[in-house]
Amino acid sequence: MIDLEQLIKKNKNVSGYRIQNIIQESFQLFFVHKNLETIRNNEVSLLKVTIYVAHDGFMGESEFQVYKAYSEAEIEEKISQAVDKAKLINNEYFELPKKDINSFESDSNFNDYSKEEIAKMTEEACFLADSFKDGSINALEIFITKNKINIKNSNGLDMTQVKYDAMVEAIPTWNGEKESVELYEQYHFNEFDARKLTEEIYDKMNAVKARYEAQKPEELGNINVLLRPTELDSLINEITHDLNFGVVYSHSNKNPIGTNLQKNALGDLLNISRVGMVKGSVNSSHFDENGTTYKDTLVVENGFVKSYWGNMKFAQYLKVEPTGNLPIAKLGLGNKSIAELKKEPYLECVSMSGIQVDLLSDYIGGEVRLGYYFDGAKIIPVTGISISARLSDVLKNMYLSKEEEVQDGYYGPKLALFKGFNIQ
Numbered sequence: 001m002i003d004l005e006q007l008i009k010k011n012k013n014v015s016g017y018r019i020q021n022i023i024q025e026s027f028q029l030f031f032v033h034k035n036l037e038t039i040r041n042n043e044v045s046l047l048k049v050t051i052y053v054a055h056d057g058f059m060g061e062s063e064f065q066v067y068k069a070y071s072e073a074e075i076e077e078k079i080s081q082a083v084d085k086a087k088l089i090n091n092e093y094f095e096l097p098k099k100d101i102n103s104f105e106s107d108s109n110f111n112d113y114s115k116e117e118i119a120k121m122t123e124e125a126c127f128l129a130d131s132f133k134d135g136s137i138n139a140l141e142i143f144i145t146k147n148k149i150n151i152k153n154s155n156g157l158d159m160t161q162v163k164y165d166a167m168v169e170a171i172p173t174w175n176g177e178k179e180s181v182e183l184y185e186q187y188h189f190n191e192f193d194a195r196k197l198t199e200e201i202y203d204k205m206n207a208v209k210a211r212y213e214a215q216k217p218e219e220l221g222n223i224n225v226l227l228r229p230t231e232l233d234s235l236i237n238e239i240t241h242d243l244n245f246g247v248v249y250s251h252s253n254k255n256p257i258g259t260n261l262q263k264n265a266l267g268d269l270l271n272i273s274r275v276g277m278v279k280g281s282v283n284s285s286h287f288d289e290n291g292t293t294y295k296d297t298l299v300v301e302n303g304f305v306k307s308y309w310g311n312m313k314f315a316q317y318l319k320v321e322p323t324g325n326l327p328i329a330k331l332g333l334g335n336k337s338i339a340e341l342k343k344e345p346y347l348e349c350v351s352m353s354g355i356q357v358d359l360l361s362d363y364i365g366g367e368v369r370l371g372y373y374f375d376g377a378k379i380i381p382v383t384g385i386s387i388s389a390r391l392s393d394v395l396k397n398m399y400l401s402k403e404e405e406v407q408d409g410y411y412g413p414k415l416a417l418f419k420g421f422n423i424q
Contacts, residue, residue: 002070002072002075004019004047004049004066004075005017005019005152007072007075007076007079008049008051008079008154010076011076011079011080011083013053013083014051014052014053014079014083014154015052015053015054015059016052016054016096016153016154016155017049017050017051017052017153017154018049018050018052018096018151018152018153018154018290018291019047019048019049019050019150019151019152019153020046020047020048020049020050020149020150020151020289021045021046021047021149021150021151021152022045022046022047022147022148022149022150023043023044023045023046023147023148024042024043024044024045024046024145024146024147025042025043025115025145025146026040026041026042026043026044026115026143026144026145026146027040027041027042027115027116027119027143027144028040028041028042028119028141028142028143028144029119029123029140029141029142030140030141030142031123031137031139031140031141031142032138032139033136033137033138033139034127034130034137045068046065047065047066047067048063048064048065048066049063049064049065049066049078049079049082050062050063051063051064051079051082051083051086052086052096052154053083053086053087054093055086055087056090057093058089058090058091058092058093059089059091059092059093059094060085060086060087060088060089060090060091061086061089061091062081062082062083062085062086062089063082064078064081064082066078091313092317094312094313094316094317095316096153096154096155096157096290096312097153097155097157097290097291097292097312098155098156098157099155099156099157100157100158100159100291100293101156101157101158101159102158102159102160102286102287102293103159103160103161104160104161104162104286105161105162106161106162106163106164106190107279108164108190108191109191109192110144110146110164110166110190110191110192113192115144115145115146116144118144118166118192119142119144121192121194122142122144122166122168122192122197123140123142124194125194125195125197125198125201126140126142126168126170126197126198126201127140128198129198129199129201129202129204129205130201130205131202131205132174132205132209134174134175134176134209135172135173135174135175135205135208135209136172136173136175137170137171137172137173137201137205138171138172138173138182139169139170139171140168140169140170140171141168141169141170142166142167142168143165143166143167143168143169144164144166145164145165145166145167146162146163146164147162147163147164147165148160148161148162149161149162149163151287151289151290151291152291153290153291157291159286159287159291159293161285161286161287163190163282163284163285164190164282165188165190165282166188166189166190166192166282167186167187167188168185168186168187168188168197168201169184169185169186170184170185170187170201170204171183171184171185172185172201172204172205172207172208173208174208174209174211174212176212179212181208181211181212182208183204183207183208183211183351185200185201185204187200187201188282188408189280189282190280190281190282190284191279191280193280207350207351207370210350210370210372210381211351211369211370211381211383213381214370214371214381214382214383215381215382215383216382216383216384216385217373217380217382217385220347220373220382220385220423221423222423223344223345223346223347223423224341224344224345224346224347224417224418224419225346225347225348225349225387225394225417225418225419225421225423226341226342226346226347226348226349226415226416226417226418227349227355227415227416227418228348228349228350228414228415229405229407229410229412229413229414230352230407231349231352231355231366232331232410232412232413232416233329233407233408233409233410234354234355234357235355235357235364236272236329236331236410236412237329237409238357238358238359239255239261239270239272239300239357239359240272240274240299240300240309240329242254242255242359243255243299243300243305243307243308243309244308244309244310244314245308245309245310245311245314245315245317245318245320245322246310246311246314248308248310248314248318249314249317249318254359254360255305255359256305257305257306257307257308258304258305259304259305260303260304261300261303261304261305261392261395262303262392262395262396262398263392263396264396265303265395265396266396266397267396267397267398267399267417267419268334268335268398268399268400269302269303270300270302270303270331270332270395270398271298271300271301271302271331271332272298272299272300272329272330272331272332273296273297273298273299273329273330274296274297274299274309274323274326274328274329274330275294275296275297275326275328275330275411276294276295276296276324276326276327276328277294277328278328278330278406278411279406280406281328281406281407281408281409281411282408283327283328283408283409284327284328285327287324288311288324288325288326288327289325290311290312290313290324290325292311292312292322292324292325293324294323294324294326295321295322295323295324295326296323296326297309297323297326308320309323309326310322310323310325311324311325312324327409328409328410328411329409329410329411329412330411330412331400331410331411331412331413332400332412333400333401333402333403333404333412333413334399334400334401334402334413334416335402336399336400336401336402336417337401337402337403338401338403338414338415341399341401341415341416341417342374344376345373345374345375345376346373346374346417347368347371347372347373347374347382347385347387347421347423348371348372348373348374348415349368349371349387350370350371350372351368351369351370352366352367352368352369353366353367353369354366357391358391359391362390362391362392363388363389363390363391364388364389364390364391364394365386365387365388365389365421366386366387366388367385367386368382368383368385368386368387369383370382370383371383371385385423385424386423386424387421387422387423387424388421388422388424389418389420389421389422390420393420394418394419394420394421397418397419397420398416398417398418399416399417399418400412400413400415400416400417401413401414401415401416403415
């Protein structure tokens with residue numbers, strides 16, 4: 001068996017190294033309608049090496065991947081090539097994380113079942129939502145994956161963790177008299193909850209029915225706009241990206257510490273954290289790609305920028321403590337229920353082409369492919385419209401639900417109401 005670390009150490013030009021080893025064990029099911037077409041077991045090993053070379057007061061780095069078929073000679077050649085490339089990179093000098101040895105097991109309820117059992121339960125929960133006369137799940141793919149991640153470096157750091165990721169890809173279809181309409185759904189989770197999974201697919205079945213029925217409305221006027229977690233995730237990530245150490249170091253961030261993001265606020269105040277672990281989030285992790293243990297950080301408090309966050313390299317450049325590349329954006333909850341947010345006429349954005357948020361131009365907006373318009377008496381599916389506003393205007397007129405949602409790298413209100421959007 002090849003000793004990768006010893007091969008790296010043989011090259012005297014190497015100042016340091018990092019080895020990332022990820023082993024993915026996956027069980028997969030593929031359905032057409034409700035017919036199981038394919039069952040697949042899959043194992044993938046990803047081994048990446050980063051070589052660091054200190055030269056002329058700088059620290060260069062270069063990365064390559066190691067495949068099982070490589071011989072010792074081939075790996076040595078890859079190391080040599082990485083050294084040459086690293087010598088061309090003139091990053092400001094930094095130190096690799098110091099020795100830290102730890103191992104973390106997942107706290108997911110996936111531990112209680114085999115991958116095959118979780119896949120079967122997922123199948124049953126998804127097809128339980130397939131209960132519409134003119135609608136069906138045209139295709140369903142289920143991927144249950146166990147990830148074992150190990151990070152080592154030349155300073156003796158050795159960090160290991162086990163993570164799970166279940167992914168459902170579904171194509172709900174509505175067959176009308178004139179045409180068929182499809183939507184695409186990709187849903188991730190690492191805590192099995194049959195009821196929640198059925199509700200998620202059922203919501204998409206209702207959405208594809210609404211998409212079939214949706215019409216471009218006449219002018220909707222000045223009404224409230226409701227955003228769901230997908231769009232809230234984009235908004236909060238844009239705000240927090242601006243506060244990352246790397247952006248701050250490059251002098252390209254817009255909002256320094258102390259900035260009031262919600263001047264003359266009328267609604268709920270923003271409280272945003274970057275965190276490492278949230279129960280049920282597939283992004284949950286104990287450490288980042290450098291092996292830095294995460295330190296949860298409150299970055300926005302009551303609308304004011306409180307702190308920055310980021311990885312060990314840029315933390316050293318800024319002479320602050322690293323927090324790690326925290327993977328989850330946590331938005332504080334509001335005090336109103338979803339029912340209270342929906343009392344007045346509103347446009348709820350169900351499916352968008354992708355919301356655009358630009359801090360520099362103070363803009364937020366996007367195309368609404370499917371929305372639910374409540375006129376005060378009934379809900380009407382609409383399409384072919386867009387929303388836009390000054391970001392600063394809608395942030396000060398924002399109201400967050402007290403119901404929460406976990407979705408990928410977002411943890412926060414299940415729904416948010418904004419006043420001040422222009423709807424066209």
